[in-house]
Amino acid sequence: MVLLSPSISGIQDLLTICERYADSHGLRYNASKSELLVFKAGTKSYPRTPQVKLGNTPLKIVEEFKYLGHWVTSSLTDNKDIERERRALAVRSNMLIRRFARCNRNVKITLFRAYCQSFYTCSLWINYTQKTYNALRVQYNNAFRMLLGLPRHCSASGMFAEARTDGFHAIMRKRVASLLRRIAGSPNSLLETVAGREDSPFHYYWNKMHMLRT
Template sequence: MSKKQTYLGVIICNDLKDDGDILRHLHNFYARSNSIIRTFHHCSVGVKLRLFHAYCCTTYCCQLWVNFNKGSYLKAKVAYNNMHRRILGYNRRDSASSMFANNAIDTFDALLRNNIYGLKTFLTQIMT
């Protein structure tokens, strides 16, 4: 049984897996997304896109996720796609890639890659 410790909002397990932190992100993501859906369901698509980008595209410390089960990662990716659909009123069967392309929003994989690249760029600037 692995023990969990929270430090600066990040869940650290003694087995050094990041599944707990991914699930923490998943719960927070659902809470923020459902809040947007409940509160701003009458707003225009532009407002909903800005809210989604501001509140749902922030992945605090995702750059540190290196040791996790594929299932945890896929749950987070599916949640990102599904909540984007729900916020903007898309059908379940609509293509996720065309949905993101039409609204100029990064996919979950692109969002993580951009965050990792930003951290790498920041660290190289500090080191030089």
């Protein structure tokens, strides 16, 4: 469970509500497994963060944590999560290369699509360095080359077109479009309001970060 508040006092109030609910239902939160992350506002930082307690136990303050498989950081950057995905892709692609070296080309392409094109939560990436992003793209392209036994410096766009499978940028665009479509079709009134205004800062920022950076 995640609690969000624009202030420390707000977080403490939310935790108090959770504690009351837990007490009334015979439950107890584990403070040792709970953490506090304070998001930074640009370059502004605070020398000391007031204590936030859960069951009279101060919560541990962290700079990052993994939520549903996605790394969230205090600086709101996605470099760590992109690196997580790059490492996971390297493991999966090496497994395919090692175990299925004797399979024919069509089988290898099918396996590549199944194991190397998921890019979990990639549609949420908006704040990252180009170096980190390019490292993932290169890992993806090289995995396909090595699996099919193609020359190391052959054209990435050409090899994906010949194999009739999506390249890196095509996958990113499809994931972003899918998320936007789900937001637009959500029955949640807040999401519906955001998705319904094409002149909103949300759409401007989304288009700037995803549609124009390819």
